[in-house]
Amino acid sequence: MNEKRLLLCCDMDRTVIPNGRQIEHPAAHQRFKNFCSLPGVALVYVTGRHQNLVRQAIQSYDLPEPDYAVTDVGTKIYHIVAGQWRALNLWDQIIAVDWRGSSHEQLHRHLCSLTELKLQEESKQNTFKLSYYLSLQADQEQVLSQVAERLDRLGVAASLIWSIDEPEQLGLLDILPRNATKLHGMQFLQQQLGYRHEEVLFAGDSGNDLPVLASAIRSVLVANASDEVKREACRLAKQNGHESALYLADEQSSPLGGHYTAGVLQGIGYFIPEYRDQLKQLECAS
Numbered sequence: 248m249n250e251k252r253l254l255l256c257c258d259m260d261r262t263v264i265p266n267g268r269q270i271e272h273p274a275a276h277q278r279f280k281n282f283c284s285l286p287g288v289a290l291v292y293v294t295g296r297h298q299n300l301v302r303q304a305i306q307s308y309d310l311p312e313p314d315y316a317v318t319d320v321g322t323k324i325y326h327i328v329a330g331q332w333r334a335l336n337l338w339d340q341i342i343a344v345d346w347r348g349s350s351h352e353q354l355h356r357h358l359c360s361l362t363e364l365k366l367q368e369e370s371k372q373n374t375f376k377l378s379y380y381l382s383l384q385a386d387q388e389q390v391l392s393q394v395a396e397r398l399d400r401l402g403v404a405a406s407l408i409w410s411i412d413e414p415e416q417l418g419l420l421d422i423l424p425r426n427a428t429k430l431h432g433m434q435f436l437q438q439q440l441g442y443r444h445e446e447v448l449f450a451g452d453s454g455n456d457l458p459v460l461a462s463a464i465r466s467v468l469v470a471n472a473s474d475e476v477k478r479e480a481c482r483l484a485k486q487n488g489h490e491s492a493l494y495l496a497d498e499q500s501s502p503l504g505g506h507y508t509a510g511v512l513q514g515i516g517y518f519i520p521e522y523r524d525q526l527k528q529l530e531c532a533s
């Protein structure tokens with residue numbers, strides 16, 4: 248008999264953590280926790296946060312303990328057993344190839360003469376994540392192309408991830424190994440753990456989730472995502488030929504609405520009919 252199982256991969260901020268401007272339906276959070284505790288459901292957090300910030304969020308927001316965590320925007324993967332976090336060293340070895348064995352400190356030495364770049368705090372760096380602040384007043388395009396040129400000269404294959412911390416009005420530049428993204432991290436886990444395509448589901452809300460949302464991996468975009476992200480996710484999924492693997496949660500389809508964890512549950516029901524009965528039972532139980 249084929250055991251039903253699911254690798255449920257969730258972004259954290261504004262996906263399972265209700266820290267956006269919308270309100271989470273009070274019943275959604277507990278129902279999500281109950282769903283994650285079902286036998287056969289393995290929970291993975293896929294996030295830009297580093298390990299300590301993930302653990303803090305689990306405590307502060309009373310989130311379910313994950314089985315795995317893809318953290319630091321994909322540069323670290325942990326297996327969590329009985330509260331113990333164990334880094335998957337094989338992942339470090341795989342992504343190390345892109346940086347030709349260099350660490351973030353070594354790459355920083357080649358970039359530190361670019362005066363527009365200000366190194367972020369030590370807690371935001373790791374072996375394969377080099378992060379800078381870059382003023383919004385700076386010519387970002389020019390700085391990014393200088394960074395890319397220097398890394399190219401070293402033969403380093405890197406992804407330059409530019410984003411804006413809106414509340415703080417800060418420009419953020421993450422330099423990562425080219426294959427160390429949320430998408431690659433999830434694909435690695437799926438392969439290592441032997442999950443089939445139909446046994447994996449992702450939920451996210453924002454720009455750095457787009458590569459997964461537009462991939463062949465079945466994905467849910469929670470309803471609190473911005474209209475811009477919704478449009479872009481649809482455009483990219485269509486462009487990649489994966490429209491049918493993307494589901495946009497909405498406020499009308501469920502009594503719980505579609506924000507945050509309610510959106511995740513909606514997506515599970517949409518993609519995996521085998522779980523609909525259990526979702527119904529959780530509804531009756533709460």
Ligand SMILES: [Mg+2]
Nearest residue numbers: 258260261453
């Ligand atoms: Mg998010």
